Amino acid sequence: MSKEEVAAADTSEQPITKAPYWDPPPAPLLDTSELSRWSLYRAAIAEFTATFIFLYVSIATVIGYKSQAAAETCTGVGYLGVAWSFGATIFVLVYCTGGVSGGHINPAVTFGLLVGRKLSLVRAVLYIVAQCLGAICGAGLVKGITGRSYETLGGGANSVSDGFSVGAAFGAEIAGTFVLVYTVLSATDPKRTARDSFIPVLVPLPIGFAVFVVHLATIPISGTGINPARSLGAAVMYNQHKAWKDHWIFWVGPLLGATVAAFYHRFVLRGEAAKALGSFRSTGAATART
Template sequence: MGNFHETLGINDFKSKNTIWKALLAEFLANVLLSFFGCASCVSYSGKAHGFVMIAFTFGLVIFVLVQTLGHVSGGHINPAVTVGMMSAGNISLLKGILYIIVQCLGSLVGSAVLKALTPEDLHKSGLGNTGLTKDISPVQGFGVEFFLGFILILVIFGVCDPNRPEAKPAAALAIGMAVAVGHLAAVDMTGASMNPARSFGSALIASDWTNHWVYWVGPILGAVAAALIYKHAFSAPNLGPVKIIERYTTVADEKELKRLDSGRRDDNMP
């Protein structure tokens, strides 16, 4: 019975403050992602925005959000990430479902705020809604989004591996750069969603659901594939507490230990 509760996620609700803080963090993160990210796709001056600016806007906003809110909810900010975590057993079923719901609601709110703050004559631009380029078929778009989800989750699992403590300080930056890389490579092909919730919010606000399934099925299947491959093939071995401590020992630490040891010997002298 205990294992069933753990898998389903019943135990997550015993600490109500923790789960609600996590859900609020995921909601707010998606509000900010959709607002700032999609705003970079709208040209207010009439000058076309370059793909580099869009890519780095999405990458940087993910970087700052993971850095700021990652300790509260894990910094998923993406249903594909959540499903990838669920497939690897890193998050319970109920908690994962609630994460996806608030992620989509947050994206909707962020896109709605962007629409409210954008001049009406610019609404026809789609306000950052993702869509396939003219010569890209839905199957090709699915393949592109599959690999965008794949690389994102592969990076997340790599830098958040509990047996790689040296990777944690740069984790948020690496995740943000993975998002930027995906946009640099594919924003002109599919819009480089990588995030079903981000596409959901902008599609609902723009009332355009053309090939919308691509932005759910592609990233999610890519995420699941990457999560399972990393978990079963690439997970770092458990080094044990002694080896982890040794990895972080510095020259300054050694000098301080010697000084303290010397002080103890002097105190014990008659």
């Protein structure tokens, strides 16, 4: 056997090196010391830019699809293409910004991570402001490029679709955001990240697919918000009664869905409820013996 063959055999038999598992403690709620760190503002800029790009690509796809369909029926990318646009763009942006800001690009995701004690209130507020401003600027760029088509084709703004009630749209937004935030928390779980550290695109991939499948399910009902910044940016630029009439759905629904997902992941999947109950029973038994 040659030296090259021996070296190749030794390499193939070596186990894959995985990152050590470390579960960080809960983030402090009010960590004002972050305000003096450039890393916080760099992360906020990354969130602004990523949300700007997300709104530009996704809303431009929606306007382009409606424009093509208006010119000739059954043409354009269709709902499937719109869903792919949203999901693939999120995949790319999470991959690009994950190492800087975590790649939230969504106030509901940020809020869910806040509820799950993954980041401080200071960082969460700054992220949400940056995301909303980025979304407004991204939708504004689409409006500037598409001109009158933006107004006549609805501006990509979310609203309750004909044939569906406000309650149905509200429930769809809760369920859709639950799926998204549940996927984010599962994909970024420290134990899973350590186990699959040798697969560099694992975290962005399921998140992008979650956005894709939720859009397939929810576009016919509410146009799919699951991202308050996305809904706000389009509504601000479109600025018609239809966009603002039920706008609360696209904030309350996603934030509620994110909260449920955070509690489910923390207390059920991570077993914190069982751990707390076991600790309570142990303390009670010890007290009884004394």
